[in-house]
Amino acid sequence: MRTIGVLTSGGDAPGMNAAIRAVVRTGIANGLRVMGIQRGYSGLMNGEIFEMTRSSVSDIIQRGGTILKSARSAEFRTPEGRKKAYNVLKVFGIEGLVVIGGDGSFTGAKLLSDEWDIKTVGIPGTIDNDLAYTDYTIGFDTAVNTVLDAINKLRDTSTSHERVSVVEVMGRHCGDIALYAGLAGGAESIIIPEEDYNFDELCKTIIEGKVKGKLHNLILLAEGIGGAEELAKKIEEVTGIESRATVLGHIQRGGSPTAFDRILASRLGARAVELLLEGKSKRVVGIRDNKIVDFDITEALEMEKRRDDHRKLYELSKILGY
Numbered sequence: 642m643r644t645i646g647v648l649t650s651g652g653d654a655p656g657m658n659a660a661i662r663a664v665v666r667t668g669i670a671n672g673l674r675v676m677g678i679q680r681g682y683s684g685l686m687n688g689e690i691f692e693m694t695r696s697s698v699s700d701i702i703q704r705g706g707t708i709l710k711s712a713r714s715a716e717f718r719t720p721e722g723r724k725k726a727y728n729v730l731k732v733f734g735i736e737g738l739v740v741i742g743g744d745g746s747f748t749g750a751k752l753l754s755d756e757w758d759i760k761t762v763g764i765p766g767t768i769d770n771d772l773a774y775t776d777y778t779i780g781f782d783t784a785v786n787t788v789l790d791a792i793n794k795l796r797d798t799s800t801s802h803e804r805v806s807v808v809e810v811m812g813r814h815c816g817d818i819a820l821y822a823g824l825a826g827g828a829e830s831i832i833i834p835e836e837d838y839n840f841d842e843l844c845k846t847i848i849e850g851k852v853k854g855k856l857h858n859l860i861l862l863a864e865g866i867g868g869a870e871e872l873a874k875k876i877e878e879v880t881g882i883e884s885r886a887t888v889l890g891h892i893q894r895g896g897s898p899t900a901f902d903r904i905l906a907s908r909l910g911a912r913a914v915e916l917l918l919e920g921k922s923k924r925v926v927g928i929r930d931n932k933i934v935d936f937d938i939t940e941a942l943e944m945e946k947r948r949d950d951h952r953k954l955y956e957l958s959k960i961l962g963y
């Protein structure tokens with residue numbers, strides 16, 4: 642292996658730059674040429690490729706977003722699109738490809754390696770933490786801290802007005818951002834797709850809280866359930882307590898990555914390059930019990946989340962937040 646490429650694909654996540662930096666510098670330290678591919682698979686098909694040096698990744702470890710830019714490509718989902726991508730990789734002499742992204746990006750990498758002679762390794766970069774094979778994805782910790790900052794502010798105003806505050810956070814079908822931010826922020830209730838919730842019970846908790854002298858009520862709602870405005874309205878109707886909804890949106894995707902995300906990205910980036918140097922392909926890297934691990938892409942995508950730990954956190958949040 643002499644030349645590798647690196648791209649970021651799907652929704653951006655804080656820490657992607659730290660991962661790019663680790664890939665580039667580990668590659669160069671091992672005698673590889675490292676090519677940066679812009680705009681994900683779409684840029685790959687268009688040949689938006691340039692050689693990266695140690696200095697092209699200077700001063701980026703602290704930056705959110707991705708210097709390589711990101712995109713979602715419908716064309717790459719077709720066999721013709723992947724053939725085009727392979728032809729470009731061949732022209733540039735790229736034998737191994739590091740893909741930083743989520744499950745859709747990994748599926749693309751797998752198909753590319755299934756159909757063509759190109760080695761691929763995936764690095765989990767998404768704020769959603771929705772990849773079961775790894776305890777954490779790059780960007781999740783930063784997103785949780787961004788939500789936490791917002792919750793702290795919302796708590797101030799909710800307390801002053803003795804209101805219910807419904808905060809909707811990202812995560813697609815995964816409730817991890819809501820769960821972790823809710824637990825860290827002392828939310829009274831957390832509503833996530835992985836756990837059943839009962840509207841009457843929720844209202845009962847809010848009313849009981851008011852009777853006990855609670856000055857605010859913070860409800861963390863995952864986007865996989867959604868409907869923050871309607872929920873706040875219904876709560877106000879049933880409980881008689883003023884309620885407001887806040888949908889945090891894309892603010893959760895930006896910002897300087899936390900130390901945790903930077904370190905995770907650095908470790909995973911380095912390991913991804915090592916795997917290519919070992920001649921491996923169709924692998925994804927991750928972290929389990931604080932150890933860097935790697936799995937076959939297909940196996941990783943089919944894994945189920947380790948629900949026990951998750952359930953314990955949810956139960957804990959109910960005891961502590963009530």
Ligand code: F6P
Pocket residue numbers: 652743767768769811812813864894
């Ligand atoms: O996957 C990251 C994510 O931010 C999800 O949490 C959210 O559902 C989605 O991307 C939003 O996508 P877009 O940026 O295309 O609106």
